[in-house]
Amino acid sequence: MNAWINRRLGPPGTPRAPEGRSSTLLAEDRTLLATGRTLMAADRSLMAWIRTSLSMLSFGFTIYKLLQGFQESGELKREQSPRTIGLFMTALGTFAMVAGVMEYWNTLKQLPPVPPHPPLAALLRVRAGDDGLGPVPVLQHHPQGVLSGVDTSGALATGAAALLFALTFLVGGRLHPLARSSGTGAS
C-alpha cells in the first residue's frame, strides 16, 4: 500500500501542495490516504481476529488433552467433560474466525476501489501502468468482491473449456479402450 501511495504522490519529501494544484486534487489525495489507512486498520483487525481464533482452537485441543489425562487418572467425575469443553472452545474459535472475516468483508465493501495487494503485485509486476498511477493490477481488488471485475461472458466460455479439460480426466478412461481398438496405424 505504501509503495502504491508513494508512487501516486511522489517519494517522501515531495511537496504535497504544489502551487496551482486544485483543492479537488488535494482532496482526492487525502481520500486516497484515508482509504489506505482504513484498509490497513481493517487488515490489522482481521489479523487480531485470526490470532484470537487460533488461540481458542489450540486452547480447545490442549484443554481436551489435559482433561483427558485427569479423566484417565480418575480425578474427573463427568465422562463427557473433556470432549464438551474441547468442542466448545474449537466452536468458539471457528465462530471468531468467521465473525472476523465477515467484519473485514463488510469494511471492504464500504471502501472505494483500492490498489491490489502490494507483495503480490511486486512479485508479478514488470512495469508501471500506462496511466502513471502505479503498477498494473494483478489481483482485481474490488469492494464488491474479486469477481465484480470479471468479464462474465468470457468467464463462462473459458469455464466451459475448463470443464471440458476436467471431464477429459474424469471420463477419459472410458474413451481409451474404444480409441485403441479403432486405431489403424502400425504400432
Add this chain to the structure above:
Amino acid sequence: MISFGSGIACAYVFVHLMPELHGTRQALAASSSAPLRFEGKSVYFVALLGFLMYYGLEHLRSGVRKHEAEGTGPSGRSFRLHVAGFAAYVGVMAFLLSHALEPARSSLPLYAGTIAVHFLSVDHALREEHGEAYERRGRIALAAMCLAGWAAGVVTEIPRGVLALVVAFVSGAVIMNSSIMELPEEKDGRFVPFLVGGLAYGLALIPLG
C-alpha cells in the same frame, strides 16, 4: 485416437504456438520499460526451460520408478511426482484459457479443442503407468487443477510481459510432453494417426492463424 490427438498437439505447437512465440517476443520487448538485451530472445530460452524441466521430471520419475521396482525406495513417490508435475502443467494450461496473447474469436475453441485431445493423451499415459492409484486419486487431482487454474485465471490479471514468458514456458512443455506421450516405441504409438492428425490440423491451422 490417442496418436491422432498427439499429432494435433504437435501441429498446434509448430503451426500456432511457434508463430505466437514470435508475437510473445515482441510483447515482452514492448512490455519492458528498459530496452531488453537480445530483443526479447529470452522467450525462446524460457521455452527451452519448459522443455528441459519436463524432460528432467520424466527422467527423475524413471529413476524413482526403477528404485521402487527394485524395492530400494519408498513406494508411491513416482506416482506423486508424476501427478504433481502434470497437475502444475494442466493448472497453467487452464490458467491460460483466460489469458490469450492475441485475443481472437477463433483462438479459444482452437486452444480448448487442441488441449483437450492433448490431455486425453496425458490421461491415457498416466492411466497406463499408474493404474489403480491414478484411477482413484490422480485423475481427480488433475481435474480439480483444471478448474483451479481456470478460477485463478479469471480473478487475476498478469502483465503482458509475464504472460509472454508463461506462454513460452508452456510451449516448451507441450512439445516435450507430446513427445513423451507418443514417440517412444514402448508407448504403443501409432504413426499413421499421428501423421494424419498432425498434417490435417496443421493445414487447418494455417488459414485460421
